[in-house]
Amino acid sequence: MKIAVFVKLVPDSAATFTVDNGQPNWGDAPLVINPWDEYAVEAALALTEEHGGEVVAVSLGGENAKEALKHALAMGSSEAVLVSDDALAGLDAAGAARVMAAVVQKIGDVDLAVFGKSSIDSDHGMSSAMVARVLGWPSLSLVAAVQSAGDTITVERSMEEGRQVVESPLPATMSVVKDFGEPRYPSFMGIRKASKAEIPLWSLSDLGIEVPTAAVTRSEIMAPPKREVTNEIIKGGSPEEIAATLADKIIAEGVL
């Protein structure tokens, strides 16, 4: 089984987001592999451990995106590819999906393209479905477990209403949720392998595609207004009195 797993470098989840001059600013937060993508790598590795095969980690971005790829290599991925091109700046989700689909085709013989359920910076969560649309493959979203995989794949989808078991032919794309299982730590041997890895760099011309035209552009970015929070300690002679005062305040505030 040949799996392409897509990983992205994002600001740490503890980062504070602000808008400066109309541009998003994450401060000096460290950049880390998108936490959801770690689940995707875990799923890919678990599948190849059970069914054999290889995992190719892929990232779109600048030189620093290698950090995310090295994390995936240290976790146990067989290979990594960085897609980097000045023309990638300003790409929208649909354009990125076209690039990712082209990567899958260039890697060749991919049975499964695996994604985290979303990335914590842009958070649109559509990559798996959009890449499937470009490739003409089935898309399996919110996968919590793989029951079997061969010529077809049977997965459990995790939804708010419960679980759904679906079967699909391969090749397919798949987005993974954290129910799949806690991602493994990079192993020490993996860390060494990753530090020595020469990661190939593919440009759009290597992929044989034109620069996708962005259909969606960002006209404005706004930081949400700060919430003013005040604290008030309710006093009273008895618990009943305190509770009654609290209930009155909750009703007065319109909470109930």
Next chain:
Amino acid sequence: MDFQLSEEHLAVQKMVRDYTHKEVIPTIKEWDRKQEMDPNILPRMAELGILGINIPVRYGGQGFDYISLGLVCEELEAADSTLRVVMSVHTGLNSMALLQWGTEEQKQKFLVPQARGEKYACFGLTEPGAGSDVAAMKGTAKRDGDEYVLNGEKMWISLASKAHHALVVLRTSDDVEDPHDGLSAFILELDRKGVKTGDIHGKMGVRAGSTGWISMTDVRVPAENRLGEEGEGFKIAMSCLDNGRYTVGAGATGLIRASLEASVKYAKDRNAFGREIGRFQLIQQKIAYMVQSYEAARLLYLRAGWMKNQGQRNTRETSLAKWFATDASFDAASEAIQVHGAYGYSDEYDPERYLRNSKGAVIYEGTSEIHQLMQAGYALGYRDDGELRCELPAYDPDFWQAEA
């Protein structure tokens, strides 16, 4: 001079930090209160390869350098001292001694399973009546044909009740001019007949760890379990301390960092007199001293680690790193409590645990007073480190990383 950690170093550091944040820190207070060791700690450290981080791959380890060992210890003790203690005894005091002094057969038999984490190891030097005065030890090993018969008791032994192997130092001869020359080192399998072990409770700190005793009554071990030559035990023990103290110094650096990070967070969260307390100069002074201690302690242990990598004798530098970092970790934890005010006095917050944990390392592996004597001895020219028959091998990546 290159102060830059390598990509591998940073990745090792992050991996261990992720492990402690996910699997240790969330529950460590409960284990500390219970005075029990979390049963998952040792198997998990073994499974992740932490126990053999700096042992060559051919001997079951991960093949990283001595600086990596220090970084791992810093990360572990930033979570809790008990985890670093595991590294001190299993790796620093025992496995590295096998690497330095062991025959190839001993390495294959004992070091390989230890580095893989299949067997746990501890170190038995201290006795009820012999601590800093090592040569006062009463435990004996008498040669009897192809065997030695061991008798005695070792006290304050970390992992005594958890380990499979102990490296013990015992008296093999009284017929020597200098009592230090009558000591020898032995690898003791703790399931041998005549061995008993137990835990010590009621410790001030390291309560989530295992500290105990080993009793030996007519324990027979084959002569091939002797590490080094007969009479070489004191030199071996002191070389073990060069490695154990390195892990202690690096770990104490992590404890300073933990006190600093807790203090910074609290100073920005807590308000008094209408502003966050970090705005007050006396709070800032405490934090500034913690920063100073952390940076200095870190440089000291990294220098010692670098010297180990180069194959340079580092007894003086390791002693200095251990002495400085452990004293500074006690001061930092105490000041962290002060920053936290009354909450620092409660076990709901971490600094009181940091303080209790820090004190042990000021005493074991050479008290601060011993290290002061050592440093003065070097400065005054009274002390010189003679060559050892077996020096700790320099880090050679090709040798370390190659399969057997």
